[in-house]
Amino acid sequence: MIRIDNISKQNGHQILFIEASAALHRGEKVGLVGPNGAGKTTLFRMITGQEEPDEGQVSTDRGISIGYFSQDVGEMAGRSAVAEVMDGAGPVSAVAGELKELEAAMGDPDRADEMDELIERYGEVQARYEELGGYALESRAREVLAGLSFSQDMMDGDVGNLSGGWKMRVALARILLMKPDAMLLDEPSNHLDLESLIWLEQFLKDFDGMLMMTSHDREFMNRIVSKIVEIDGGELNTYSGDYEFYEQQRAMNERQQQAQFERQQSMLAKELKFIERFKARASHAAQVQSRVKKLEKIDRVEPPRRRQTVLFDFPAAPRSGExxxxxxxxxxxxxxxxxxxxxxxxxxxxxxxxxxxxxxxxxxxxxxxxxxxxxxxxxxxxxxxxxxxxxxxxxxxxxxxxxxxxxxxxxxxxxxxxxxxxxxxxxxxxxxxxxxxxxxxxxxxxxxxxxxxxxxxxxxxxxxxxxxxxxxxxxxxxxxxxxxxxxxxxxxxxxxxxxxxxxxxxxxxxxxxxxxxxxxxxxxxxxxxxxxxxxxxxxx
The missing domain is CATH 3.40.50.300 (P-loop containing nucleotide triphosphate hydrolases)
Structure with missing residues (x-):
């Protein structure tokens, strides 16, 4: 459905991806993780075509619709929250626009001679609107906004009067109503209260398209995703399982890699000691030579990359009264x-x-x-x-x-x-x-x-x-x-x-x-x- 093949990408001096690959399939719920600045948003932008990789390619199946929610909401004003959300519903909003134009045209006496064509076209467009669930669209838009804690007054009021956090919710509602084949959600859990968060969790569990999301809320991510794609040092690593499984698996992989690295280091130290000890003796020249060749051919095991973990011991607070x-x-x-x-x-x-x-x-x-x-x-x-x-x-x-x-x-x-x-x-x-x-x-x-x-x-x-x-x-x-x-x-x-x-x-x-x-x-x-x-x- 979406394939990321050997991509490399550099932003200024910072290298984000080096020959990274991953595949996202229909119906998968994927959590995208990595430290701040690792390139999560850049990856989303490459999938949507807003940015290009320097090398490699990102390809999507022909004809799939992608809905992308980002933290950069842009300007919203001049219409109600409901209208703003319905406008994001993809083809159906364009069809709704054409229906309105045709209704106006049919009521225009100057276009009476076109009436037959207009009526015929209106019938086709109306059928398409119905097929796309257009008549149910407004009630669905209100349902989504209510799920995100909007009151009726907020739904019908000018979206321009809302705070930044509520505009974020309108932008999120647009993507949810659109129900695209693939949904990319960059931090959808920001700015949500607990009720909205739990409603969104259920909505995303029931969503049958492909979902890829980032979130700083581990509980939220844990309950939705069944696959993790991790950005780590420019590579994309895929884990099958929820966020908790990924954490355990990653820790286990690190321990195994550390043990392998230590075993190899100990073996290398022994070999080097042997070479050092006998390199001056003619009687051992053949053995020394063969060991030198052996060492040159060995694939070196890298130590695991250490995550920068932050820990701080706060000084003890003075004691208060009971x-x-x-x-x-x-x-x-x-x-x-x-x-x-x-x-x-x-x-x-x-x-x-x-x-x-x-x-x-x-x-x-x-x-x-x-x-x-x-x-x-x-x-x-x-x-x-x-x-x-x-x-x-x-x-x-x-x-x-x-x-x-x-x-x-x-x-x-x-x-x-x-x-x-x-x-x-x-x-x-x-x-x-x-x-x-x-x-x-x-x-x-x-x-x-x-x-x-x-x-x-x-x-x-x-x-x-x-x-x-x-x-x-x-x-x-x-x-x-x-x-x-x-x-x-x-x-x-x-x-x-x-x-x-x-x-x-x-x-x-x-x-x-x-x-x-x-x-x-x-x-x-x-x-x-x-x-x-x-x-x-x-x-x-």
Whole structure:
């Protein structure tokens, strides 16, 4: 269906692919993995023909339709979200356009003499529209948008008024509605809440075309894909199985290759020792010669390429009192909309609360109330003794000084810290080599999030409040953060749509529902087991 044959590709000085090959077949669900900057997006662009390989070729079967969702959404404005989504439905939207033109033509008195041809053409086009499911298209478009958490008002409102994250969802909905033969999805799980994520997961499981996707959400990827294509040092390696199987297989291959490399090195050392010892003796000349020839012919085993794994031991946070924060009789309203009435909630030392709730339930509002970023209309919020607060919110990224480099930003926050220590910190959060000299104003959303996180965790607070901390983080950084936070001694209150993050770090769940607020004594895993669903509003 799609074949990648011996491709090589270079971007500036960076070599992305060297004689790389892979094949993608009809009906396969493939996860594309590799470190940041390995060339995942470039590979997608080569498959869609937006870029050419320097050598080799990428070929697709004749006549197959490809839908490509990328993070680069482009301009959207002037029509409703529903119309925007329907416009992406491929041939059917062109047919719908022709139907509209024919209807106008049939009502135009100046074209009365063409009426027979117009009516005949209208019949053909109408039949084609029906065959393509055109009449069901609008209801399908609304169904997809509802799955991605759009309200009716948002569906019918001007798409130009939506935020960047919601425009991403419109772009994703276009591809899903199109139902192409092959779907290429670059980070479709970014910007989605948990409910939308679970809906999308089911949609993609039921999709019968070929799917290739990247995702920083391992749980999401694990549940959908049955084949992994890995970009590793310019090569494409294919593994049959889900993401978990790939991780195990890769680790096993590395161990085997390491063992082979060590065996060969030991054998080579023995041979070289023999040659060195006897090369001056005429009596051993023939043996020495034959061993030299043997060594020249040996295929050398390479040691496994080491993945750059980032690990950082965060300093211990100072101990807080037993009562970290307490909310008594708290009410919060926005205009006529009441978010909380008479809320009582208490966080104690070493509890790790994850806050669950559908869009608009008040998750971020709760975090703002706890951190004092917003005041309650009634009731009070009391912070306990010796509490040192760290708050990660999406707006924190706007507060970085754009003129500072990454390194200056860290230096400014920690003037007492040594250069080596700050470079190690930067490296953990994905800023290696020249990246630390980048000006903050040119950083991507993901890089800004990593920088804010690095600044917060270097001098750790004993109460961490995190609003979607993993939104922009790649798999390696996310793993590092989970490992670091698993050993963290302090207290946590967080909102996240990443189920791996939720399961690994929570030991309490606060669920916000229209019927009221529920507290669960166990973590996310126990919450799923006791409620039978993975997110509020979804019943499994």
């Amino acid at each position: 009562d970290v924060v307490s909310l008594k009789g708290v009410a919060k309203r926005y205009g006529s909309r009441s978010i909380y009435e008479g809320l009582d909630f208490q966080v104690r030392r070493r509890e790790r609360w994850c806050v669950m709730g559908v869009n608009g339930a008040g998750k971020s509002t709760l975090l703002k109330l706890v951190t004092g970023t917003t005041e309650p209309d009634e009731g009070r919020v009391t912070m306990g003794g010796s509490v040192k607060l760290g708050y990660f919110a999406q707006h924190a990224m706007e507060l970085i000084d754009g003129e500072h480099t990454v390194f200056q930003s860290l230096e400014h926050a920690f003037p007492q810290a040594g250069q080596g220590s700050l470079r190690a910190l930067a490296g953990c959060f994905g800023f290696s080599g020249d990246d630390v000299e980048k000006k903050c104003r040119v950083l991507s959303g993901g890089e800004k999030a990593r920088l804010v996180m690095a600044r917060m965790l270097y001098d750790p607070p004993n109460f961490l409040v995190l609003d979607e901390p993993t939104n922009h983080l790649d798999l390696l950084t996310k793993e590092m953060l989970i490992k670091a936070l698993a050993d963290y001694e302090g207290t946590m209150l967080f909102v996240s749509h990443d189920r791996h993050f939720l399961a690994a770090l929570s030991n309490r769940v606060l669920e916000l529902t229209p019927e009221g607020i529920h507290q669960y004594g166990g973590g996310y895993t126990e919450y799923v087991a006791s409620t039978g669903h993975e997110a509020p509003g979804l019943h499994g």
